[in-house]
Every structure is written in structure tokens, then in C-alpha cells.
Amino acid sequence: MNTTTARMAFLYPGHAAEDDYPRLATMISPAPEVTVIHTEFNEDAHTVEALTEMGSPQRLSEGARHLENKNPEAVLWTSTSASFVRGLDGIREQIETLENLLHIPASTTAMAFARAVTTINAKRVAIAATYPRDVALLFKAFLEHFDIEVVHMTSHGIITAAEVGTLQREAVLRFATDNNHPDADALLVPDTALHSAAWLEDLEAAAGKPVLTANQVSVWEGLRLCGKLTPQPGLGTLFRINPWD
Template identity: 40%
Template sequence: MTALGLLYPGHSAEDDYPRIEQLLGSDIRVDVVHIDPGGTEAGERLAARVAELRLAGADAVVWACTGGFGYDWEGAQQQVRALARAAGLPASATSFGFVHAARELGVRRVAVGTACPDDVAALFADFLRAGGLEVTGVRCSGGVTAAEAGTWGEEEVLTLARAADVSGAEAVVLPDTALHTAAHLSLLERALSKPVLTANQVTVWEGLRLADRRVNAPALGTLFSREPLVQA
């Protein structure tokens, strides 16, 4: 059994995770602990909750957040290192998961579609660039709240992905953990004819990467459907 511990901000699309767990169809457990979405620091607020995941037997911990980028690349690394020390386990964040996932697929040019405000989206694009990716474009939906994004269905998510996709992009990135996307990945990739990386999908994949697990689950998109190009 491989157990993943996820720290999830607020309550929006956390029901994606049991769906992903089911689609993995393997001996993998995904445990979710909720955390106050205010701020992004990895200090006492994250450390206070990570004990629950450690006691539950987690093999790795992922901070399921891409929305608040008060940190540059190095600052985000410090945040994750602090989380790893508090957990006593391998740790990462969804933001780093996107960079690692793109490398895994061998893609460098990505387009971003997000429900976040323009300023937050710009910070996320800068983060991807710091990770060595080329951002071909950023499409924002006008600053929808996490609660509103959590109500979006297949049509709204597909509209966002199509609007984000631009010529030259090798993959489309949807970085909002508030979006339900687990049930729509096959449709998104068929519609765009390219890999689509979504926050909750990538969060689980990043946890599996930390735990040195590879699982073939085509319903979860190209990321879960091919041999890894990068070793864990």
C-alpha cells in the first residue's frame, strides 16, 4: 500500500481525490487534510496539520496549492523543505508538480488557463518559467472565486482549456486546485489533441513520484498513460 498525504486549502474540489484514487485502481490511498486557505506559508499552519498525515501512515506529503505565489522559485523550495522537515517525509507542492510533470512528458512549451486573477496568474507563469518552461500564453477567466470555480462542470472547464490553448503549446496547464477536472481529463485531451495537466491530477502524480510509484491509469490523461521519461 502506498499512502499519499495531501494538504488541501479550503473546500472546493477535494472530491476529485477519491475519484482519482478509484481511477488509479491500485493499492494507493489518498488522504486529504484541509487547511485554512488564507496565506501560503508552510510554517506553523501547515506543520500543525501534517502530523495527521504522518500518523495516518503517509509515504509522501504534497501541499495542494498553486494559487498564492508570494514566493519566487527559491522561496517556494524553502517552503517545501520546511514542510518536509515538519512531516519527516518527502514533500512537494502542486506548483513544483507541474514543472516535474511537464518534464516527464518531454514538453517545454505550455499554455495556462486559470480562474485566478491576472496578477496571480502572472506569478504562476513566472514560476513555470523559473522551472525552465516556456509559457506561450495565459488565459484568465476574470478572477472567479475558488467557491465559484468549484461549481464548474465539464462545459466550463472545457471552455477554459480551449480558450487557453494557443498555437505552439505542447500542453495546456489548468493550475486551479478548486476546479473539478478528474472526470474530464479524457475529454479535454481529445478536444485539444495534446496533454492537459490539471492541478488535482498533478498533485496526486507528484505524490506518487515522491513515493517512487508509477501507475498506468489512462482515464487520468497522458501523464498517467506512458512510460516515464524522467526517473523519480
């Protein structure tokens, strides 16, 4: 176990809830160094076409070039939907693109969800998705590749990330509890445009079970890639698990 300061970079499309990353860093001991790079895209829309362009190797490469003098130990592409819409082969291409350019471990928020669900030993999950149904169904299909059973899924059809980023605490808590399901071992909230860092424990208390949010699992995955993941209080069930047990 390495307890020195982690240096993580996050490629984040546009502007919505990117302030979750430095906020999460302040809640971790020792606090990691966090660099957020805003990537470009043609359209802010939760459509398969727009998300596929947003997560293209070209867009990731453009963002990664801004990290060449930042010296991160790990990098994540932090649009869940602009990862899983490309399928497993597309996700592998995204990871390879970043690793080949930066020569450090890379991952995506979608892959972080799959690993996090396994880590908390959840077999059956509910999904509270802000996306339209066709996009949410692709996330369900992605999870099923990892033998994760989706027992309940809701899609709220919010088109833009900018709109999602305006939701405040009470709306986020209500969104989670309204989309929970008694048969689910965990509740997944997959949009990195949705703020959650300040309310992780509140979300779990309201749901009565582990809740995994996109920005939470992204930071967890970054620490894991750095080899500097240690149990942390106040960040939900996922962060309380000792990865070295």
C-alpha cells in the same frame, strides 16, 4: 518499481474540488490510500496577500500535525497559487517545513507542474488560469525558471476558490478549449479548486494535445514521491508515460 499500495496525503486549503483526490485514487491500480487534510487561512481570495498567508509555514505546519498518526509515505501542499506566489525560495521553505515535521518526502502542486511538463517533453505551454492576471503572471514566471516557454496565457479573474469549485464539465471543457493555443505543446490548468479528475481524457480530446490539471499532477507527484508511479489508462498523457523507461 514498487507496485504496493501508495499512501499519500494532501494538504488542501478550504473546500472546493478536494473530492478529485479520492476520485483519482479509484481510477488508479492499485488504488492508493488518500488522506485529505483541510488547512485554515484568513481569506479565500486569489490575491497575492491572501495566498501568501495561506501558504505560510505556520499554516502548513498546522495541517501537517493532523497527519502525525496517519502514516503517509508522501505529502503534498495542494494549492498551486499559494505555492508559486512565494517564489522558488518560498516553495523550498514549504517543502522543508513538511519534510522536517513529518520525515517523509514532500512537494507542492507548483513543483508537480514543473516536473510534469518536463516528463511529457513539452517545451512550450499555454496556461488557462482562473486567477487574476497578477497572480497568473507569477505562475508564468515560475515556469520560466525551468526553461518552460509560455506562449499563451489567459486569466479569468475568479477571486474565490469556492466559486471555481462550482464549475461543471461543460464549463471546464469550454474553459480549456477557449484558452488553448496552436503553438503550445501542452495546456496547463493550474487551479486545484477546479474539478478535472472525471474529464481528463475529454479535456485532451477537446484540446487536441496533452492537458495538465492541478489535481492530476498532484496525484502523479504523490505516486512519484512514493516510488509507486506506474502507467495508468484514462488519466491523460501524463499517466500513460512509463517513468521507468
